[in-house]
Amino acid sequence: MAYKYLAAIDMGTNSFRLIVARVNENGTFRIIDKEKELIRLASHEGKGLSIITEQEMKTAIKALKKFKALADFYHASLRTVATSAVREAKNKYEFIAKVKKETGIDVQVIEGHHEARLIFLGMQYAIPLKDKKAICFDIGGGSTEFISAENCKILFAESVRIGAVRLTKRFFSDFVVNEYSLKKCEEYVEEHILGNLNINPHRKFDIAVGSSGTILATASFIYFMKNKKLKKELNGMKFYREDLMEISDYILSRKTLEERLKIKGLEKKRADIIPAGLVILRKIFELFKLESMTVSANALRTGIIIESMNRLK
Numbered sequence: 001m002a003y004k005y006l007a008a009i010d011m012g013t014n015s016f017r018l019i020v021a022r023v024n025e026n027g028t029f030r031i032i033d034k035e036k037e038l039i040r041l042a043s044h045e046g047k048g049l050s051i052i053t054e055q056e057m058k059t060a061i062k063a064l065k066k067f068k069a070l071a072d073f074y075h076a077s078l079r080t081v082a083t084s085a086v087r088e089a090k091n092k093y094e095f096i097a098k099v100k101k102e103t104g105i106d107v108q109v110i111e112g113h114h115e116a117r118l119i120f121l122g123m124q125y126a127i128p129l130k131d132k133k134a135i136c137f138d139i140g141g142g143s144t145e146f147i148s149a150e151n152c153k154i155l156f157a158e159s160v161r162i163g164a165v166r167l168t169k170r171f172f173s174d175f176v177v178n179e180y181s182l183k184k185c186e187e188y189v190e191e192h193i194l195g196n197l198n199i200n201p202h203r204k205f206d207i208a209v210g211s212s213g214t215i216l217a218t219a220s221f222i223y224f225m226k227n228k229k230l231k232k233e234l235n236g237m238k239f240y241r242e243d244l245m246e247i248s249d250y251i252l253s254r255k256t257l258e259e260r261l262k263i264k265g266l267e268k269k270r271a272d273i274i275p276a277g278l279v280i281l282r283k284i285f286e287l288f289k290l291e292s293m294t295v296s297a298n299a300l301r302t303g304i305i306i307e308s309m310n311r312l313k
Contacts, residue, residue: 006077007020007021007077009067011083013042013140013141013143014039017034018033019034020070035066037067042088051089061103068103081108081110081115082096084161112145119147122302123147125302129152132206133149133150134148135290136148136210138300139277140164140212144160148205160193160196163280164276167276172276186283189280190287201288208290209294218281219295235297241292244282245282251278252278260274
């Protein structure tokens with residue numbers, strides 16, 4: 001059988017991620033390699049996600065060189081997509097040009113609705129959604145995507161500028177949690193979700209699906225608290241409203257970063273931004289009246305692979 005190799009890089013706000021997929025002649029594919037680097041793009045200077053610093057550029061380019069070397073090892077066709085941090089940065093064109101010069105990578109900056117649609121393509125590959133009314137969420141570093149679909153046909157796919165890194169920078173810049181900052185963050189999140197008139201939180205659904213950093217970290221921590229061990233494969237895991245409220249109360253009661261770093265089972269690299277991520281997730285459960293959420297291990301990167309395959313066809 002002849003194979004073709006495709007690679008996808010997701011240049012997110014919190015991290016950069018790479019996957020390499022082997023595509024078969026019959027149109028199926030299998031992910032054979034992956035890498036991840038914590039970046040925190042556009043999080044160290046200016047208001048919002050407005051400036052990519054020189055140091056962030058160096059860190060990003062170092063990671064991208066590593067990713068490209070891996071893609072080249074497989075002779076894979078590489079597609080690189082950048083999301084909210086890059087699309088909002090005032091110096092994005094300088095950054096993109098620098099990436100091209102130093103790595104040879106062409107960066108495609110996509111809009112929020114395109115990002116949401118790619119995420120849904122990835123989710124479909126992970127979770128059976130045919131013949132179901134689905135409501136889907138992806139909490140990233142810079143934005144959160146909301147997708148409603150029926151029998152895999154998208155009804156709305158929207159991106160809202162609320163993300164774990166963005167809101168940490170705005171409300172928890174010293175990484176300290178208090179009642180005032182939590183309340184202000186909650187109000188901000190609700191205002192921005194309900195402010196998007198294309199998002200209908202009252203649409204009926206059969207399944208709620210969640211993906212990416214905050215949701216995966218939450219599911220992992222819930223499993224750890226119940227079983228006292230980490231779960232290797234989170235795809236398809238379901239967690240419930242009461243689980244979320246219990247562990248989020250526990251994490252948010254640890255007011256400082258130092259206290260949260262001591263929590264067993266919580267991803268250390270996420271201890272600084274997890275409060276903001278939990279505010280978003282809790283507000284989603286509240287506004288959409290969710291009782292449970294099913295985890296999708298696949299999201300944007302897998303969606304890029306699928307879209308690339310469709311273009312090849």
